[in-house]
Amino acid sequence: MSNPQELRYSKEHEWLSAATDGVSTVGITEHAANALGDVVYVQLPEVGDTVTAGETCGELESTKSVSDLYSPVTGEVVAANQDVVDDPALVNSAPFEGGWLFKVRTAEEPADLLSAAEYTEFSGS
Numbered sequence: 001m002s003n004p005q006e007l008r009y010s011k012e013h014e015w016l017s018a019a020t021d022g023v024s025t026v027g028i029t030e031h032a033a034n035a036l037g038d039v040v041y042v043q044l045p046e047v048g049d050t051v052t053a054g055e056t057c058g059e060l061e062s063t064k065s066v067s068d069l070y071s072p073v074t075g076e077v078v079a080a081n082q083d084v085v086d087d088p089a090l091v092n093s094a095p096f097e098g099g100w101l102f103k104v105r106t107a108e109e110p111a112d113l114l115s116a117a118e119y120t121e122f123s124g125s
Contacts, residue, residue: 003029004096009119012070015096016113019106023078026071027100028060028091031125036062039091044069044080044102051077053110058101060091072113075106
């Protein structure tokens, strides 16, 4: 399992892309997707919602359990991935590509996010 170097990671197993024009993409890591098992339902924040770093903003349901989705940043949701809502298995099959969850406009990236190497060490993945 390889964690993309260009992303930043939370200890709740979400990833955050670097901001492009103030907008970052959020998803869950491959480690989290594997731990969840087969994802069968995804509830995402809606466009226009404000999310807060470290706070719940949705949930992922798998054949094993239901897990909260945490936002790694504070900001306004500008897009939600309808493909993942329609086909939750994308979270498992492509967590860093088509399985992204939402896009958020942020003022700044929080300082407590981990690099790929730090996340790999933290998660053991």
